Amino acid sequence: xxxxxxxxxxxxxxxEDQLAPLVxxxxxxxxxxxxxxVDAAYPFAVYTxxxxxxxxxxxxxxxxxxxxxxxxxxxxTSMFVELRPQAAAIDAALNTLDTTPVLNGFxxxxxxxxxxxxxxxxxxxxxxxxGGLYRIHAQAI
Amino acid sequence: MNVTVKTRITHNQLxxxxxxxxxxxxxxxxxxxxxxxxxxxxxxxxxTGDLKASIHTVKEAPGKHSVxxxxxxxxxxxxxxxxxxPHPALRPAVEAEKLRLKQELxxxxxx
Numbered sequence: 001x002x003x004x005x006x007x008x009x010x011x012x013x014x015x016e017d018q019l020a021p022l023v024x025x026x027x028x029x030x031x032x033x034x035x036x037x038v039d040a041a042y043p044f045a046v047y048t049x050x051x052x053x054x055x056x057x058x059x060x061x062x063x064x065x066x067x068x069x070x071x072x073x074x075x076x077t078s079m080f081v082e083l084r085p086q087a088a089a090i091d092a093a094l095n096t097l098d099t100t101p102v103l104n105g106f107x108x109x110x111x112x113x114x115x116x117x118x119x120x121x122x123x124x125x126x127x128x129x130x131g132g133l134y135r136i137h138a139q140a141i
Numbered sequence: 142m143n144v145t146v147k148t149r150i151t152h153n154q155l156x157x158x159x160x161x162x163x164x165x166x167x168x169x170x171x172x173x174x175x176x177x178x179x180x181x182x183x184x185x186x187x188x189t190g191d192l193k194a195s196i197h198t199v200k201e202a203p204g205k206h207s208v209x210x211x212x213x214x215x216x217x218x219x220x221x222x223x224x225x226x227p228h229p230a231l232r233p234a235v236e237a238e239k240l241r242l243k244q245e246l247x248x249x250x251x252x
Binding site: 034 | 216217220221222223224225226227229232233235236237240
Protein backbone atom coordinates (compact mmCIF):
# COMPACT_ATOMS: atom_id res chain seq x y z
CA UNK A 1 0.00 0.00 0.00
CA UNK A 2 1.30 3.45 -0.84
CA UNK A 3 0.52 6.56 1.14
CA UNK A 4 -0.87 9.69 -0.41
CA UNK A 5 1.76 11.91 -1.95
CA UNK A 6 4.42 9.21 -1.82
CA UNK A 7 5.29 9.74 -5.47
CA UNK A 8 6.41 13.31 -4.88
CA UNK A 9 8.84 12.07 -2.24
CA UNK A 10 10.07 9.47 -4.72
CA UNK A 11 10.74 12.23 -7.24
CA UNK A 12 12.52 14.39 -4.66
CA UNK A 13 14.71 11.48 -3.62
CA UNK A 14 15.48 10.57 -7.22
CA UNK A 15 16.56 14.13 -8.05
CA GLU A 16 18.80 14.25 -4.99
CA ASP A 17 20.31 10.87 -5.87
CA GLN A 18 20.94 11.92 -9.47
CA LEU A 19 22.58 15.19 -8.42
CA ALA A 20 24.59 13.77 -5.51
CA PRO A 21 27.60 12.86 -7.72
CA LEU A 22 27.82 16.52 -8.74
CA VAL A 23 28.41 17.48 -5.11
CA UNK A 24 31.03 14.76 -4.73
CA UNK A 25 32.68 15.94 -7.96
CA UNK A 26 32.69 19.57 -6.74
CA UNK A 27 30.52 20.72 -9.63
CA UNK A 28 28.04 22.15 -7.13
CA UNK A 29 28.37 22.72 -3.39
CA UNK A 30 24.96 21.38 -2.36
CA UNK A 31 21.42 20.44 -3.34
CA UNK A 32 18.52 22.27 -1.76
CA UNK A 33 14.77 22.08 -1.98
CA UNK A 34 12.87 25.31 -2.70
CA UNK A 35 15.67 27.68 -1.69
CA UNK A 36 19.33 27.65 -0.68
CA UNK A 37 20.32 28.69 2.86
CA VAL A 38 21.56 32.25 3.23
CA ASP A 39 25.10 31.11 4.02
CA ALA A 40 25.30 28.42 1.29
CA ALA A 41 28.46 28.40 -0.79
CA TYR A 42 28.09 28.94 -4.55
CA PRO A 43 27.27 27.44 -6.94
CA PHE A 44 24.54 25.24 -5.60
CA ALA A 45 21.50 23.48 -7.06
CA VAL A 46 17.89 24.14 -6.14
CA TYR A 47 14.89 22.10 -7.16
CA THR A 48 11.22 22.92 -6.78
CA UNK A 49 8.07 21.13 -7.77
CA UNK A 50 6.03 23.35 -10.08
CA UNK A 51 3.13 21.03 -10.72
CA UNK A 52 1.96 17.56 -9.74
CA UNK A 53 -0.90 15.68 -11.38
CA UNK A 54 -2.13 12.14 -11.06
CA UNK A 55 -2.12 9.99 -14.18
CA UNK A 56 -5.13 7.69 -14.21
CA UNK A 57 -6.22 4.90 -16.51
CA UNK A 58 -9.65 3.49 -17.27
CA UNK A 59 -11.52 2.88 -14.05
CA UNK A 60 -9.87 5.81 -12.33
CA UNK A 61 -6.90 3.73 -11.25
CA UNK A 62 -3.96 5.94 -10.36
CA UNK A 63 -0.82 4.64 -12.02
CA UNK A 64 1.74 7.39 -11.53
CA UNK A 65 2.25 11.09 -11.08
CA UNK A 66 3.16 13.58 -13.78
CA UNK A 67 5.37 16.24 -12.20
CA UNK A 68 7.13 19.32 -13.43
CA UNK A 69 10.23 20.45 -11.58
CA UNK A 70 12.44 23.46 -12.01
CA UNK A 71 16.02 22.46 -11.29
CA UNK A 72 18.62 25.20 -11.46
CA UNK A 73 22.17 26.05 -10.57
CA UNK A 74 22.51 29.30 -8.62
CA UNK A 75 25.60 31.46 -8.28
CA UNK A 76 26.54 34.94 -7.20
CA THR A 77 27.63 36.28 -10.55
CA SER A 78 26.52 38.60 -13.30
CA MET A 79 27.33 36.13 -16.08
CA PHE A 80 25.11 33.22 -17.06
CA VAL A 81 28.02 31.61 -18.85
CA GLU A 82 29.72 30.92 -15.52
CA LEU A 83 26.91 28.49 -14.71
CA ARG A 84 27.21 26.58 -17.95
CA PRO A 85 29.14 23.59 -16.50
CA GLN A 86 26.70 23.23 -13.61
CA ALA A 87 23.61 23.52 -15.83
CA ALA A 88 25.08 21.00 -18.29
CA ALA A 89 25.86 18.57 -15.48
CA ILE A 90 22.35 18.91 -14.05
CA ASP A 91 20.89 18.30 -17.49
CA ALA A 92 23.05 15.22 -18.03
CA ALA A 93 21.93 13.86 -14.67
CA LEU A 94 18.21 14.50 -15.12
CA ASN A 95 17.55 14.28 -18.85
CA THR A 96 18.15 10.57 -18.76
CA LEU A 97 16.72 7.13 -19.28
CA ASP A 98 18.28 6.06 -15.98
CA THR A 99 15.29 4.99 -13.92
CA THR A 100 17.16 3.53 -10.98
CA PRO A 101 14.64 2.70 -8.25
CA VAL A 102 14.76 4.75 -5.08
CA LEU A 103 13.21 4.00 -1.72
CA ASN A 104 9.46 3.33 -2.14
CA GLY A 105 9.30 3.84 -5.88
CA PHE A 106 10.95 4.65 -9.15
CA UNK A 107 11.04 7.29 -11.84
CA UNK A 108 9.54 6.18 -15.14
CA UNK A 109 10.73 9.01 -17.37
CA UNK A 110 12.57 12.28 -16.99
CA UNK A 111 13.30 14.84 -19.66
CA UNK A 112 13.85 18.55 -19.97
CA UNK A 113 10.74 20.29 -21.20
CA UNK A 114 12.27 23.73 -21.52
CA UNK A 115 15.37 25.61 -20.43
CA UNK A 116 15.24 28.05 -17.54
CA UNK A 117 17.26 31.14 -16.68
CA UNK A 118 16.77 34.03 -14.33
CA UNK A 119 18.74 37.08 -13.28
CA UNK A 120 18.08 38.76 -9.95
CA UNK A 121 19.61 41.58 -8.00
CA UNK A 122 19.03 41.18 -4.28
CA UNK A 123 20.61 42.74 -1.20
CA UNK A 124 23.04 44.59 -3.43
CA UNK A 125 24.30 41.46 -5.14
CA UNK A 126 23.87 39.92 -8.58
CA UNK A 127 22.64 36.36 -8.90
CA UNK A 128 22.11 34.12 -11.89
CA UNK A 129 20.13 30.89 -12.12
CA UNK A 130 20.47 28.48 -15.02
CA GLY A 131 18.80 25.12 -15.47
CA GLY A 132 15.63 23.65 -16.82
CA LEU A 133 12.07 22.56 -16.31
CA TYR A 134 12.01 18.79 -16.09
CA ARG A 135 9.00 16.59 -16.72
CA ILE A 136 9.29 13.61 -14.38
CA HIS A 137 6.90 10.69 -14.20
CA ALA A 138 7.15 8.64 -11.02
CA GLN A 139 5.48 5.65 -9.51
CA ALA A 140 5.37 4.69 -5.86
CA ILE A 141 5.56 1.04 -4.86
CA MET B 142 -0.73 -8.01 -53.95
CA ASN B 143 -1.44 -4.32 -53.89
CA VAL B 144 -3.79 -2.49 -51.65
CA THR B 145 -5.02 0.90 -52.71
CA VAL B 146 -6.70 3.27 -50.34
CA LYS B 147 -8.53 6.22 -51.77
CA THR B 148 -9.79 9.14 -49.79
CA ARG B 149 -12.00 11.87 -51.11
CA ILE B 150 -12.90 15.02 -49.28
CA THR B 151 -15.41 17.19 -51.05
CA HIS B 152 -15.11 20.92 -51.12
CA ASN B 153 -18.35 21.25 -49.15
CA GLN B 154 -17.04 19.14 -46.31
CA LEU B 155 -13.84 21.16 -46.10
CA UNK B 156 -15.87 24.34 -45.99
CA UNK B 157 -17.95 22.96 -43.19
CA UNK B 158 -14.89 21.93 -41.18
CA UNK B 159 -13.27 25.30 -41.79
CA UNK B 160 -16.37 27.14 -40.63
CA UNK B 161 -16.67 25.00 -37.50
CA UNK B 162 -13.03 25.51 -36.59
CA UNK B 163 -13.14 29.23 -37.30
CA UNK B 164 -16.14 29.79 -35.09
CA UNK B 165 -14.75 27.58 -32.36
CA UNK B 166 -11.07 28.52 -32.11
CA UNK B 167 -11.72 32.01 -30.74
CA UNK B 168 -14.18 30.70 -28.19
CA UNK B 169 -11.92 27.84 -27.15
CA UNK B 170 -8.80 29.96 -26.74
CA UNK B 171 -10.77 32.64 -24.86
CA UNK B 172 -12.31 30.13 -22.47
CA UNK B 173 -9.01 28.36 -22.00
CA UNK B 174 -7.18 31.62 -21.22
CA UNK B 175 -9.91 32.60 -18.77
CA UNK B 176 -9.68 29.27 -16.97
CA UNK B 177 -5.89 29.61 -16.71
CA UNK B 178 -6.25 33.17 -15.39
CA UNK B 179 -8.78 32.01 -12.81
CA UNK B 180 -6.55 29.10 -11.74
CA UNK B 181 -3.61 31.50 -11.53
CA UNK B 182 -5.59 33.90 -9.33
CA UNK B 183 -6.73 31.09 -7.06
CA UNK B 184 -3.18 29.82 -6.55
CA UNK B 185 -1.11 33.00 -6.56
CA UNK B 186 0.77 33.92 -3.39
CA UNK B 187 -0.91 37.03 -1.99
CA UNK B 188 0.96 39.60 0.08
CA THR B 189 -0.41 42.92 -1.11
CA GLY B 190 -2.85 41.58 -3.68
CA ASP B 191 -1.32 43.68 -6.46
CA LEU B 192 -0.10 40.67 -8.45
CA LYS B 193 -3.44 38.89 -8.14
CA ALA B 194 -5.30 42.02 -9.22
CA SER B 195 -3.03 42.44 -12.24
CA ILE B 196 -3.80 39.03 -13.75
CA HIS B 197 -5.95 39.33 -16.86
CA THR B 198 -6.46 37.97 -20.36
CA VAL B 199 -5.69 39.77 -23.60
CA LYS B 200 -6.93 38.98 -27.09
CA GLU B 201 -3.87 39.17 -29.33
CA ALA B 202 -5.39 37.88 -32.55
CA PRO B 203 -8.42 35.83 -33.60
CA GLY B 204 -8.03 32.52 -31.80
CA LYS B 205 -5.08 33.72 -29.72
CA HIS B 206 -5.46 34.90 -26.14
CA SER B 207 -2.78 35.55 -23.55
CA VAL B 208 -2.82 35.43 -19.77
CA UNK B 209 -0.94 38.44 -18.46
CA UNK B 210 0.41 39.18 -14.98
CA UNK B 211 0.96 42.92 -14.88
CA UNK B 212 3.52 43.02 -12.09
CA UNK B 213 7.24 42.91 -12.99
CA UNK B 214 7.99 40.57 -10.09
CA UNK B 215 5.55 37.88 -11.27
CA UNK B 216 8.32 35.52 -12.42
CA UNK B 217 10.17 35.97 -9.13
CA UNK B 218 7.03 34.81 -7.29
CA UNK B 219 6.61 31.89 -9.68
CA UNK B 220 10.18 30.59 -9.69
CA UNK B 221 11.66 32.13 -6.54
CA UNK B 222 14.89 34.11 -6.27
CA UNK B 223 18.13 33.68 -4.35
CA UNK B 224 16.50 34.61 -1.05
CA UNK B 225 12.81 34.10 -1.75
CA UNK B 226 11.21 30.67 -2.09
CA PRO B 227 9.09 30.02 -5.19
CA HIS B 228 5.31 30.06 -5.12
CA PRO B 229 4.26 28.36 -8.36
CA ALA B 230 0.81 29.48 -9.48
CA LEU B 231 0.77 29.99 -13.25
CA ARG B 232 2.43 26.67 -14.13
CA PRO B 233 -0.01 24.57 -12.11
CA ALA B 234 -2.90 26.48 -13.69
CA VAL B 235 -1.52 25.78 -17.18
CA GLU B 236 -0.93 22.11 -16.36
CA ALA B 237 -4.48 21.76 -15.07
CA GLU B 238 -5.84 23.35 -18.24
CA LYS B 239 -3.86 21.15 -20.62
CA LEU B 240 -6.06 18.08 -20.19
CA ARG B 241 -9.27 20.05 -20.38
CA LEU B 242 -8.21 21.85 -23.54
CA LYS B 243 -7.17 18.59 -25.14
CA GLN B 244 -10.56 17.11 -24.34
CA GLU B 245 -12.34 20.15 -25.76
CA LEU B 246 -10.39 19.90 -29.02
CA UNK B 247 -11.13 16.19 -29.31
CA UNK B 248 -14.84 16.90 -28.84
CA UNK B 249 -14.70 19.62 -31.47
CA UNK B 250 -13.21 17.28 -34.05
CA UNK B 251 -15.77 14.61 -33.26
CA UNK B 252 -18.67 16.93 -34.02
